[in-house]
Amino acid sequence: MKILVPVRRVPNPDIKVRLKSDGSGVDTEGVNFLVNPFDEYAIEEAVQIVEKGGGEVVLVSIGTADCEETLRAGLALGALRGWLVETDEVLDSAAIADVLAAVFKEESPDLVITGKQSVDTDNNQAAQMLAAKLDLPQACFAFKVELGDGKATVEREIDGGLDVKEISLPAIITADLRLNQPRYAALPQIMKAKRKEVKKVSLGDLGVEAKSATKILGLAQPPARAAGQIVGSVEELVDKLVNDAKVL
Amino acid sequence: MSTLVIAESRQGDLRAATYNTIAAAKAKGGDFDILLLGSGSAAGADSLKEFGAGTVYYSEADAVAEYTAESYAKTAAALVGEKGYTAVMMGATTTGKDMIPRLGGLLGAGMVSDVIGFDGANYLRPMFAGNAIATIEVNTPVAVMTVRETAFDAAAPSGGASAVAEAAAVGDDRAKFIEYRLTESSRPDLGAASIIVSAGRGVKDAEGVKQVEALADLLGAAVGASRAVVDEGLLPNDLQVGQTGKIVAPDLYIACGISGAIQHVAGMKDSKVIVAINKDEEAPIFEVADYGLVADFAKAVPEFMEKVKALK
Numbered sequence: 154m155k156i157l158v159p160v161r162r163v164p165n166p167d168i169k170v171r172l173k174s175d176g177s178g179v180d181t182e183g184v185n186f187l188v189n190p191f192d193e194y195a196i197e198e199a200v201q202i203v204e205k206g207g208g209e210v211v212l213v214s215i216g217t218a219d220c221e222e223t224l225r226a227g228l229a230l231g232a233l234r235g236w237l238v239e240t241d242e243v244l245d246s247a248a249i250a251d252v253l254a255a256v257f258k259e260e261s262p263d264l265v266i267t268g269k270q271s272v273d274t275d276n277n278q279a280a281q282m283l284a285a286k287l288d289l290p291q292a293c294f295a296f297k298v299e300l301g302d303g304k305a306t307v308e309r310e311i312d313g314g315l316d317v318k319e320i321s322l323p324a325i326i327t328a329d330l331r332l333n334q335p336r337y338a339a340l341p342q343i344m345k346a347k348r349k350e351v352k353k354v355s356l357g358d359l360g361v362e363a364k365s366a367t368k369i370l371g372l373a374q375p376p377a378r379a380a381g382q383i384v385g386s387v388e389e390l391v392d393k394l395v396n397d398a399k400v401l
Numbered sequence: 402m403s404t405l406v407i408a409e410s411r412q413g414d415l416r417a418a419t420y421n422t423i424a425a426a427k428a429k430g431g432d433f434d435i436l437l438l439g440s441g442s443a444a445g446a447d448s449l450k451e452f453g454a455g456t457v458y459y460s461e462a463d464a465v466a467e468y469t470a471e472s473y474a475k476t477a478a479a480l481v482g483e484k485g486y487t488a489v490m491m492g493a494t495t496t497g498k499d500m501i502p503r504l505g506g507l508l509g510a511g512m513v514s515d516v517i518g519f520d521g522a523n524y525l526r527p528m529f530a531g532n533a534i535a536t537i538e539v540n541t542p543v544a545v546m547t548v549r550e551t552a553f554d555a556a557a558p559s560g561g562a563s564a565v566a567e568a569a570a571v572g573d574d575r576a577k578f579i580e581y582r583l584t585e586s587s588r589p590d591l592g593a594a595s596i597i598v599s600a601g602r603g604v605k606d607a608e609g610v611k612q613v614e615a616l617a618d619l620l621g622a623a624v625g626a627s628r629a630v631v632d633e634g635l636l637p638n639d640l641q642v643g644q645t646g647k648i649v650a651p652d653l654y655i656a657c658g659i660s661g662a663i664q665h666v667a668g669m670k671d672s673k674v675i676v677a678i679n680k681d682e683e684a685p686i687f688e689v690a691d692y693g694l695v696a697d698f699a700k701a702v703p704e705f706m707e708k709v710k711a712l713k
């Protein structure tokens with residue numbers, strides 16, 4: 154089975170972002186970039202499937218030349234080779250889906266597994282848009298994936314619990330946090346990943362226009378919460394909740 | 402300029418996010434219709450007649466009796482094509498997050514996730530775990546979006562009577578709904594509760610979770626959790642509060658043994674009053690708490706319960 158996994162380069166999610174003072178974007182000075190954490194679950198799932206049943210895992214990352222670093226970090230987790238679609242343009246989910254659709258057509262994978270959302274944009278869009286554009290079934294927020302003959306049975310994390318869905322392959326699956334436990338890349342794997350094949354292409358090479366349907370006009374600071382207070386005892390806490398906040 | 406609101410029901414019951422989404426459509430302005438699909442949607446459509454919509458569409462056809470993103474997105478796309486809506490909105494529930502981008506893909510429409518407000522023709526939404534509010538322009542003829550429930554107070558019936566009409570259902574047999582495996586709970590929904598008591602890794606074990614649950618039950622509250630507690634299997638997945646779980650904004654949020662990671666805070670920082678009980682005075686949760694108590698939760702929670710009982 155051939156599995157395509159898109160990986161996205163995101164600013165370290167554990168560092169609180171600073172906005173540029175003119176609101177045109179975020180200040181990435183001194184911020185390190187990582188593989189989108191959800192994509193590590195996607196890679197892990199793909200690698201486990203291939204370890205069990207054979208096949209190959211192919212990665213694709215879209216963005217600036219820096220994405221090669223992201224791609225190699227992903228390759229160190231067990232993927233075989235990768236595509237780097239280089240562009241300096243800022244693409245929205247619709248455009249990302251167009252590019253992924255073009256790579257899909259080059260590779261004809263049996264399955265695409267993505268993360269459920271990018272932790273920078275929190276969009277949660279690209280995979281479903283890709284599925285629609287390719288007219289393929291989807292199973293989002295996967296908790297458990299079982300592959301059968303030409304189909305996949307997927308338990309999905311939904312409000313209120315889980316549901317179970319059966320889809321025919323090829324299909325698009327997005328990974329949620331309980332899908333597996335992503336491995337850490339060991340040094341030999343990291344070294345090996347440096348030599349793995351990365352095919353660098355431009356949007357023109359793929360023949361996609363990748364037109365964004367949305368544009369971020371500006372970013373603003375959310376309203377700050379008023380400063381709170383430390384209370385000295387449970388008694389004081391309950392008193393404040395009853396008499397000041399009036400929520401009990 | 403007209404909007405299609407996609408209402409949501411599960412096993413015949415309308416889900417609360419429907420009313421927040423109607424409120425969002427009203428806040429955006431212009432006319433709106435509603436689409437409700439699934440078994441029981443005829444009765445559901447009837448109950449939505451007094452919310453100010455032009456027409457409430459429904460379908461109970463086999464093709465859409467149970468939810469799949471494939472069939473629901475196709476059915477909605479057909480209605481959008483026929484009626485020429487310029488905006489489609491649905492709550493940012495797991496169903497909305499699943500089907501709306503697919504609908505966007507079918508329509509070639511730009512999408513905005515988690516809309517919290519409108520600025521003229523543009524949309525406001527949080528990004529970077531809620532640490533930035535982005536203004537988004539959509540430059541396709543149709544804009545599709547999910548709306549954050551906590552940003553819009555649920556709409557109440559405003560009288561009048563919408564037309565009710567059947568929509569043409571479109572199926573997709575490559576995707577099949579098999580079953581729900583829902584968590585049984587007698588407590589209020591995280592989305593609907595006015596008080597939430599949340600457990601973090603600091604509550605340690607099943608015994609600690611029980612204490613948190615007892616407090617929740619005393620207050621008539623919902624129980625929430627940090628990712629750490631869910632990953633350890635101490636509470637079910639759907640109780641995870643945070644950037645990548647449920648976004649909540651109750652009147653009172655009580656965090657027990659939660660450190661206050663960026664991803665957790667993103668899901669609860671719009672709560673009206675936040676209480677943090679944590680034994681580490683340096684824990685970042687105290688930066689967002691209105692009232693912080695530096696204490697061992699195992700001692701503080703029972704004492705808190707005593708004091709509350711004494712009030713009653």
Ligand SMILES: Cc1cc2nc3c(=O)[nH]c(=O)nc-3n(C[C@H](O)[C@H](O)[C@H](O)COP(=O)(O)OP(=O)(O)OC[C@H]3O[C@@H](n4cnc5c(N)ncnc54)[C@H](O)[C@@H]3O)c2cc1C
Nearest residue numbers: 159160161215245246267268270271274276277278279369
């Ligand atoms: C500060 C900032 C400003 C921006 N400004 C603009 C702007 O003005 N206009 C604009 O159009 N866009 C802008 N963007 C970018 C835009 O928001 C995202 O690139 C776009 O939304 C695509 O990712 P996504 O959020 O849809 O991913 P999601 O749908 O949340 O991601 C789901 C999955 O899709 C895959 N995926 C997503 N992106 C990629 C990728 N690049 N390569 C490979 N796989 C991927 C991953 O598997 C990921 O887990 C900006 C981004 C930032 C950080």
Ligand SMILES: Cc1cc2nc3c(=O)[nH]c(=O)nc-3n(C[C@H](O)[C@H](O)[C@H](O)COP(=O)(O)OP(=O)(O)OC[C@H]3O[C@@H](n4cnc5c(N)ncnc54)[C@H](O)[C@@H]3O)c2cc1C
Nearest residue numbers: 190601602603627628643644645646658660665680681698
């Ligand atoms: C991709 C991704 C997505 C994520 N999404 C989410 C999300 O949606 N929601 C979420 O919550 N997390 C999310 N996380 C995880 C997040 O980064 C943190 O790891 C998590 O929130 C930590 O949970 P915690 O606060 O319960 O545990 P910890 O950070 O371990 O904190 C435990 C706290 O308990 C305190 N404590 C210990 N003992 C006691 C005691 N006896 N009494 C009182 N206090 C005590 C400690 O002082 C400490 O502050 C995500 C992470 C990633 C990578």
